[in-house]
Amino acid sequence: MIIFNLDSDPSLFDELAQALLAKKGELEQRRFPDGESYLRVHSDCSHQDVIIFCNLYQPDLKILRLLFLTTVLKEMGATQVGLITPYLPYMRQDKQFNHGECVSSRPFAKLLSASLDFLITMDPHLHRYDSLDEIYTLKSCVVSAAPLIAHWIQQHIPNPLLIGPDMESEQWVSEVARLADAPFQILEKIRHGDTLVEISPPELAPYKNKTPVLIDDIISSGNTMLETINHLTLANMKRPVCIGVHGIFAEGAFSQLQQFANVITTQCIPHSSNNIDIAPALAKATLLLINKNIANT
Template identity: 60%
Template sequence: MPSTPLFFNFNSDPALGKALLLSLGAEAGELNQRKFPDRETYLRIDTPCDGRDVVVFCNLFDPDERILPLIFLCETLRDLGARRIALITPYLCYMRQDKRFQPGECVNAIPFAKLLSAYVDFLVTMDPHLHRIHSLDEVYRIPTQVVEAAPLIAEWLKQHRPEALLIGPDSESEQWVSRVAELAGCPYVVLEKTRFGDRNVEVTVPEIERWQGMTPVLLDDIISSGHTMLAALSHLRHQGLKRPLCIGVHGIFADNAYAELSAAADVITTETLPHPSNSIAIADALAAPVNAWIHAN
């Protein structure tokens, strides 16, 4: 039987970190870190890790502040004899730029995947932004596991909004929204979206008069500027439906997005990014593939 894994919460959500620690049945590792006056990172691992599996929880939102210290941690763990290193990052960054849209652009999804693959042995994340890259295996050189948010969202809807009409923000979301609808036993429709820029979106809402008396539930994997949802909400306002609900897997809420959305709808998210909107627990779902990985070898 493998020994109890070590767990490090590396500069991430304390509440989710505690829940992951319990779900993994792991031992909390002790870490000493600080910044030197010149802003360089000092790091010291105070728990022996020789021959042990190590799980690092590091949420890679705002990655440029976290990735270099994370590499220092993983390299030090390896140097001190850690057997294997698993990384749990609920929000996996640098997935949007998966194509060279303009000459000279960095397709940063590729070098970032190479970088992480060099320092960890297993990666677990939740619903990364996969578009032209269809699977993490296309860019990562290590075993990866994508945990679906759809079953968690569907279970929440069954408990709290059984009368939901699910609404996808665009044609690309149909496969994901239809999956949630199937699991929750709800009908769904998909909007037609034309994007003219990061903050300029035009949305067309299909005819939904037949769904009177239901709660419109807008689903998206990432709520960033919120403009797509806001555009849809402005159309729904005059349809005679119940107060809308917006659900996002990853709630980034740039600028004043959360306040603007909350004025027009209820808003909830999963726990991938710590935020007052967090309502859907994810710790057990993220821990399950790590536990399986640990006990498989």
């Protein structure tokens, strides 16, 4: 098995290569004077299972090189080519709200499905889709961060109260609460715009001795969590912990959250807040999917 790192976190790549017992592929990249990409594979990939580790956070900067790499790997005779991307982009745009809008999750899924044999990712934003199979035609495996988050909470937070800021977060929060054996609450969010949100106040009276733990799949602007933290502060609760699967932290969100809470994320998007390891879980899912593909051929 060979694994390539395409423009992604080198430390997580090293962990994945070790967990998969995979040889690191040699890849040469540069840009021509006009800005176009040059790419060359130096490893022999004939009759090999090949994995590309490419974190597709900020996908527009990486997607062309990913397509170039998948093309040349198949030309070189790779048995199958798969992608590990901890963050799967273009999942939040899943409905046309106005005439002429592109529901970009669908053409993006077609693009990857046509180029790859399999895909491993962690907790994509499945809101209006029940599964990736609704839009992706390749073999895929979604790795859940819930067991990893629950384990971290059990190790670091005594007497936690888990809080989900909206109904979309219930699927993660309820599972983490079950695994961590902790109580939880799901709040109601009313969105008034891209960044303006209103959160219903939680019922906190029975939980004064507990540490609030806010959990969501994506922390972007941070406004949802900041609004929730405001309710916690007014109720004189302990300093909360904010946990995100994907820490995007747009527009200075991390520095704002840090003022009022301890902020923890998984390794899905490289950041100083990364404290929850994901490599073993991603590697296990990758091996299972590869072996399943081989068994079906």
